[in-house]
Amino acid sequence: MSALEQSWSDPPGLIGWLSTVDHKRVARRYIFTTLMFFALAGLMAATMRVQLAQADNDLVGPDLYNQLFSMHGSAMMFLFAVPVMEAVALYLIPLMVGTRNVAFPRLNAYGYWIFLFGGLMSFTVFFLDIGPEAGWFSYVPLAGPAYSPGKRQDFWAQLVTFTELAALIGAIQIITTAFKLRAPGMTLARMPLFVWAMVATAFMIMFAMPSVMLASTFLITDRLVSTHFFNPAEGGDVLLWQHLFWFFGHPEVYIIFVPALGMISEILPVFARRRVVGYVALVIALVTIAFLSFGLWVHHMFTTGLPPLGMSFFTAASIMIALPTGLQIFCWIATLATGARVTFATPLLFVIGFFFIFIIGGLTGIMLGSHTLDQQLHDSYFVVAHLHYVLIGGAVFPLFAAFYFWFPKLTGRMLSERAGRWNFWLFFIGFNVAFFPMHILGLEGMPRRMYTYHEGSGWEGLNLLSTAGAFVIAISMALFAINVMVSWRRGSRADDNPWKASGLEWATSSPPPAWNFADIPVVNSRTPLWEADFPAAHVHGLRDDARTVLVTHLHDATPDHVSIMPSPSIWPFLAAIATSLLFIGTVFTPWALVWGSIPVAITLIGWFWPTPHDTKEMREIERSPHDTGEPA
Amino acid sequence: MQSVLDTAGPLAEHIARLFWIFAGVAAVVYLLVTGFLVHALRRRREAGEAPRDTRHALRAVGVAVGATAFILVGLALADFFAGRASTRAPGDAMRVRVTAHQWWWEIEYLDGTPSERVRTANELHLPVGRPVALELISDDVIHSFWVPSLNGKKDLLPGYTTNLQLVASRAGVYPGQCAEFCGFQHAQMGLAVHAHAPEDFVRWQSAQRQASPEPLDAIQRRGRDVFMSSTCAQCHRVQGTEAAAVLGPDLTHVASRRQLAAGTLPNNPEAMASWIRNPQRFKPGTRMPASQLTGDDLSALVSWLGSLR
Numbered sequence: 001m002s003a004l005e006q007s008w009s010d011p012p013g014l015i016g017w018l019s020t021v022d023h024k025r026v027a028r029r030y031i032f033t034t035l036m037f038f039a040l041a042g043l044m045a046a047t048m049r050v051q052l053a054q055a056d057n058d059l060v061g062p063d064l065y066n067q068l069f070s071m072h073g074s075a076m077m078f079l080f081a082v083p084v085m086e087a088v089a090l091y092l093i094p095l096m097v098g099t100r101n102v103a104f105p106r107l108n109a110y111g112y113w114i115f116l117f118g119g120l121m122s123f124t125v126f127f128l129d130i131g132p133e134a135g136w137f138s139y140v141p142l143a144g145p146a147y148s149p150g151k152r153q154d155f156w157a158q159l160v161t162f163t164e165l166a167a168l169i170g171a172i173q174i175i176t177t178a179f180k181l182r183a184p185g186m187t188l189a190r191m192p193l194f195v196w197a198m199v200a201t202a203f204m205i206m207f208a209m210p211s212v213m214l215a216s217t218f219l220i221t222d223r224l225v226s227t228h229f230f231n232p233a234e235g236g237d238v239l240l241w242q243h244l245f246w247f248f249g250h251p252e253v254y255i256i257f258v259p260a261l262g263m264i265s266e267i268l269p270v271f272a273r274r275r276v277v278g279y280v281a282l283v284i285a286l287v288t289i290a291f292l293s294f295g296l297w298v299h300h301m302f303t304t305g306l307p308p309l310g311m312s313f314f315t316a317a318s319i320m321i322a323l324p325t326g327l328q329i330f331c332w333i334a335t336l337a338t339g340a341r342v343t344f345a346t347p348l349l350f351v352i353g354f355f356f357i358f359i360i361g362g363l364t365g366i367m368l369g370s371h372t373l374d375q376q377l378h379d380s381y382f383v384v385a386h387l388h389y390v391l392i393g394g395a396v397f398p399l400f401a402a403f404y405f406w407f408p409k410l411t412g413r414m415l416s417e418r419a420g421r422w423n424f425w426l427f428f429i430g431f432n433v434a435f436f437p438m439h440i441l442g443l444e445g446m447p448r449r450m451y452t453y454h455e456g457s458g459w460e461g462l463n464l465l466s467t468a469g470a471f472v473i474a475i476s477m478a479l480f481a482i483n484v485m486v487s488w489r490r491g492s493r494a495d496d497n498p499w500k501a502s503g504l505e506w507a508t509s510s511p512p513p514a515w516n517f518a519d520i521p522v523v524n525s526r527t528p529l530w531e532a533d534f535p536a537a538h539v540h541g542l543r544d545d546a547r548t549v550l551v552t553h554l555h556d557a558t559p560d561h562v563s564i565m566p567s568p569s570i571w572p573f574l575a576a577i578a579t580s581l582l583f584i585g586t587v588f589t590p591w592a593l594v595w596g597s598i599p600v601a602i603t604l605i606g607w608f609w610p611t612p613h614d615t616k617e618m619r620e621i622e623r624s625p626h627d628t629g630e631p632a
Numbered sequence: 633m634q635s636v637l638d639t640a641g642p643l644a645e646h647i648a649r650l651f652w653i654f655a656g657v658a659a660v661v662y663l664l665v666t667g668f669l670v671h672a673l674r675r676r677r678e679a680g681e682a683p684r685d686t687r688h689a690l691r692a693v694g695v696a697v698g699a700t701a702f703i704l705v706g707l708a709l710a711d712f713f714a715g716r717a718s719t720r721a722p723g724d725a726m727r728v729r730v731t732a733h734q735w736w737w738e739i740e741y742l743d744g745t746p747s748e749r750v751r752t753a754n755e756l757h758l759p760v761g762r763p764v765a766l767e768l769i770s771d772d773v774i775h776s777f778w779v780p781s782l783n784g785k786k787d788l789l790p791g792y793t794t795n796l797q798l799v800a801s802r803a804g805v806y807p808g809q810c811a812e813f814c815g816f817q818h819a820q821m822g823l824a825v826h827a828h829a830p831e832d833f834v835r836w837q838s839a840q841r842q843a844s845p846e847p848l849d850a851i852q853r854r855g856r857d858v859f860m861s862s863t864c865a866q867c868h869r870v871q872g873t874e875a876a877a878v879l880g881p882d883l884t885h886v887a888s889r890r891q892l893a894a895g896t897l898p899n900n901p902e903a904m905a906s907w908i909r910n911p912q913r914f915k916p917g918t919r920m921p922a923s924q925l926t927g928d929d930l931s932a933l934v935s936w937l938g939s940l941r
Contacts, residue, residue, distance in 0.1 A: 066816065142814060238790055238791060238792075275683075277693070304792075304794070305786060305789070311715075319708060323697065323700055326696065330696040330697065334690065337672035337689060338683055356666060359661075359665055372714045372715035372718055375647060375785060376785070377636075380811065443637060445809070447809055451819045
């Protein structure tokens with residue numbers, strides 16, 4: 001063990017803390033950071049709810065209100081929902097597939113630092129009163145140079161650059177780790193459903209994010225160097241932005257939602273004490289959603305005067321997404337129906353909450369997918385209700401289920417079940433009180449993004465009710481935070497597999513050691529830990545005195561070769577600082593792109609410069625292709 | 633109070649009917665699915681009972697997916713036909729151009745010779761029963777025209793002209809508002825549609841075609857002089873006077889309107905005076921600057937504006 005410990009441990013002290021490339025340490029920071037941003041964006045929502053609690057309220061003026069909802073949306077989407085799913089995946093996937101780290105550990109650390117600096121920049125500028133003010137969607141020309149002077153929208157555009165870079169890095173890690181580092185025997189047909197969901201998500205990220213990076217780059221060049229991509233007076237087009245943005249923006253919703261589906265497929269069968277019903281159908285559903293999600297962006301533009309026949313096509317594509325989603329829901333109900341006795345632990349409560357909330361959101365989604373109905377519902381509070389039903393019901397409830405479920409793996413301690421029940425019920429009730437009335441407000445003609453409304457509009461009562469619900473949610477979130485803090489220190493001890501679950505992540509200690517598995521198990525089932533003879537075999541021949549991992553073939557996970565993982569390094573941190581300076585500099589001058597690239601280049605050279613120790617290690621394991629030495 | 637479901641015209645009626653179809657189907661589906669879920673959770677099991685065979689369960693999943701596909705096809709067809717019905721208004725339509733500005737609506741009746749054209753702001757008057765074809769354009773950023781009782785919404789996009797039809801089937805006043813976020817005062821960009829009996833509409837239209845009346849007394853005359861000699865005339869037009877600017881709303885018949893500043897204030901002399909003195913107090917960010925007018929000048933101005941019926 002001591003050889004493993006020596007080769008996988010981080011250097012001590014602050015430098016060691018900054019140089020770690022352990023996916024678990026990086027992912028824990030990632031999760032923590034996203035939760036902090038979640039809390040801040042939630043407080044912004046609470047402020048908006050207080051402002052809207054009564055008619056003609058003057059707590060918050062239009063300037064601050066517009067920044068609040070722009071930042072709330074941007075932060076929840078770019079700084080919480082997408083990254084938290086990736087962060088959970090970056091923690092769990094190497095454990096679930098039975099390997100020792102993600103595929104590109106230094107890049108992983110770099111991705112986290114980029115995300116952190118981007119998030120810090122966004123909240124810093126918000127507190128300096130230069131936060132974004134044109135919504136998380138930043139429609140031009142409102143977000144363009146003529147109608148949003150100053151630097152607010154430039155910071156928004158760079159927030160997109162930061163977070164999309166981090167998201168793309170996460171996607172690369174996820175795909176490569178899931179495809180190439182699986183334990184022997186874990187064929188694609190045995191891959192855990194959460195890993196499948198994250199692979200589908202990562203591919204969506206890789207195809208969707210470039211679209212918004214392109215759009216935000218057009219925006220920043222329009223603003224910074226007077227290109228005219230979006231200026232109709234110079235031949236630009238305001239709808240171009242909407243097409244590019246929603247070509248990203250709609251898959252974005254599924255980028256948030258699909259990981260949650262994977263979480264449910266992992267958690268629910270454990271409490272039904274049986275294998276999930278319809279594994280193949282569930283995989284097909286995930287992949288189908290990933291493909292379909294790129295064919296329905298136009299339903300965000302149904303009121304822009306597009307031709308009706310074209311809109312009917314997008315209506316059909318939009319409501320078709322109900323098929324793969326419905327299929328998954330039916331499979332889970334079948335799993336519960338045919339399972340052994342159901343245990344109602346907190347993770348399952350959140351999963352049940354998901355069903356009750358998300359299905360409402362899915363059904364209102366079919367309404368919004370209808371281009372005829374959307375003429376009335378679009379941009380009204382009905383949409384606000386719908387999107388919170390799908391995002392909170394569809395993603396945040398499963399995410400909380402995941403927190404309660406995997407917290408013992410992360411910390412070695414259980415979260416309090418009693419506090420968990422209160423957390424669930426307050427969240428569930430508060431959520432419905434806060435958001436259900438918004439459906440009715442939308443039907444009563446209340447548009448989104450209004451900082452105030454007049455006495456006599458008829459919207460007063462339901463808005464007050466909604467604000468009351470928001471406070472109940474706030475209490476439940478506070479309870480969750482307290483539960484985490486208390487349980488982290490004083491919670492009851494968790495053993496390796498407290499839920500008696502089936503995945504490989506439960507085959508190692510809680511919390512896992514830096515090297516995850518001393519012996520890589522060989523897998524011969526979809527539910528390896530539920531097999532009586534687990535582990536039937538181990539991988540032999542991996543060296544303990546180097547950071548070795550086993551690389552396997554994509555389809556059938558047969559061993560391919562042994563690879564040595566990079567050691568901890570401060571350079572990814574420094575490179576992230578240099579990159580951040582470049583990004584932030586371009587808010588002010590295009591020359592930052594030129595001069596800022598020099599420190600980026602220097603840090604990247606430092607990052608990839610081979611150390612004598614690394615070179616020696618590589619030479620030692622190098623083999624000629626003609627060498628017939630034993631395979632690992 | 634406005635509502636998508638409390639309709640005042642056939643176009644909105646088609647959409648409202650479609651809403652009830654969707655809502656009814658959604659309610660049934662929701663009850664069925666959550667019913668099965670609750671049943672699955674509550675089924676009694678022996679302690680230590682092994683998981684059941686999945687053959688029946690998989691067949692049930694297949695049936696449910698098939699039913700979902702069937703329902704979706706039905707809903708898509710319902711959407712298609714309601715969409716065709718709600719975008720096709722019969723008969724010869726009256727043409728009106730609506731130009732959105734940050735943050736008010738300019739309304740221009742296009743039929744007839746140029747001298748018969750009427751220009752107003754934030755109030756769209758139309759005759760009951762006759763379709764109105766709106767030509768929607770924007771002067772600055774993207775806005776969206778939405779009067780829920782009469783029809784769905786349509787965006788007004790710089791660089792594009794979009795179209796929307798309205799038909800009112802009963803007389804009344806139907807509130808509406810901008811539905812696309814358009815900046816600082818998106819919240820206070822209201823409008824109202826006044827649907828009149830045809831003969832009342834003709835009366836309204838011919839009144840609007842008149843130039844502004846001459847001042848009746850010395851106070852009103854002074855008010856007009858104040859208007860012409862201060863900043864007012866630099867942005868507003870009052871037909872029949874020298875004021876011919878088009879940056880702000882046309883004020884030729886401002887006193888005939890019910891509200892000020894796109895639904896921000898009721899139209900009465902006190903509100904008009906406070907608005908002129910400091911518009912930023914009621915609508916921060918509005919393009920209209922505060923004025924230095926005080927005392928007699930202000931009340932004379934308000935009195936003259938009040939005569940512009």
